[in-house]
Amino acid sequence: MTALFALATSLLWGLADFGGGLLTRRTPALTVVVASQTVAAVVLGIVVVATGWSEAGGQLWFAVAAGAVGPVAMLSFYKALALGPMGVVSPLGSLGVAVPVTVGLIVGERPGLLQFAGVGVAIAGIVLAGGPELRGAPVQRQAVLLTLVAAFGFGAVMSLIAEASTTVTGLFLALFVQRLTNIAVGGAALYVSVRRGARALPAEGGAAVLLAALPALAFVGLADVAANGTYSIAAQHGPVTVAAVLASLYPVVTALAARGVLGERLRAVQAAGAGLALVGTVLLATG
Numbered sequence: 001m002t003a004l005f006a007l008a009t010s011l012l013w014g015l016a017d018f019g020g021g022l023l024t025r026r027t028p029a030l031t032v033v034v035a036s037q038t039v040a041a042v043v044l045g046i047v048v049v050a051t052g053w054s055e056a057g058g059q060l061w062f063a064v065a066a067g068a069v070g071p072v073a074m075l076s077f078y079k080a081l082a083l084g085p086m087g088v089v090s091p092l093g094s095l096g097v098a099v100p101v102t103v104g105l106i107v108g109e110r111p112g113l114l115q116f117a118g119v120g121v122a123i124a125g126i127v128l129a130g131g132p133e134l135r136g137a138p139v140q141r142q143a144v145l146l147t148l149v150a151a152f153g154f155g156a157v158m159s160l161i162a163e164a165s166t167t168v169t170g171l172f173l174a175l176f177v178q179r180l181t182n183i184a185v186g187g188a189a190l191y192v193s194v195r196r197g198a199r200a201l202p203a204e205g206g207a208a209v210l211l212a213a214l215p216a217l218a219f220v221g222l223a224d225v226a227a228n229g230t231y232s233i234a235a236q237h238g239p240v241t242v243a244a245v246l247a248s249l250y251p252v253v254t255a256l257a258a259r260g261v262l263g264e265r266l267r268a269v270q271a272a273g274a275g276l277a278l279v280g281t282v283l284l285a286t287g
Helices: 001-023 029-051 061-083 086-106 113-129 141-164 169-196 209-211 214-234 240-247 250-260 268-286
Strands: none
Touching: 001 029, 001 086, 001 214, 001 240, 001 250, 029 061, 029 169, 029 214, 061 086, 061 141, 061 169, 086 113, 086 141, 086 240, 113 240, 113 250, 113 268, 141 169, 141 214, 169 214, 209 214, 214 240, 250 268
16 A cells, blocks of 8 residues: 555656646746645645644644745755756655655654665666756755755655645545645745746736646646645554655656657656656666
């Protein structure tokens, strides 16, 4: 069950990242984050009203923390991508998997020998799947710093959301609280950005473009919600070290989606990374 839900997480996160990446080509990144999370919050709010608030408790503070860290990590990641090169930023960003893996080892999880090997192989595959650039212009220190901040944030969200609930009803409530916090933090950042002269709407088409993109925004937001939910279930039913690594295969999914939808050709290093990630998945699932 852990492997199944963790792999579902990687599929959902990979598709959400792909969709979000397409949307940010025309719409400011912060607007994409806030709008997509708002749609997700509305849907989750309806679910919470239907299922009740009986699971409200101290664990929800983990959801609040995850909601506060998430937009900061995403904004840092987008800024790092703007500074580039993407072939360095993307693989470094995936290193956030080290956070939940470390947490799992600290709390006493001890995967078997095959699973340890799978962790190493899969992480190597995740990094290579991003297509790291080994040559070219030097990378700005600010880009590296922002990427590491983003990676830590992504890993922290994985660890926090896994602790936010223990039941399905509680999970819906935790995800709703996380979304509300995302909107509050992301909205504040968007407000500050606009006050500094940045745009909130697309340069061409304005609000009409944003409304036309509503279905895509809904998909991105709901896929992100579903990914957080499936990861929480995976982490609760098996070793976090295994769940975190399998859930972090999303760069492979994003690369394959770009290949299938946009016709982008995989670089040799990305193809090798996808292969290693598959081998690591098999080792983790069978170890």
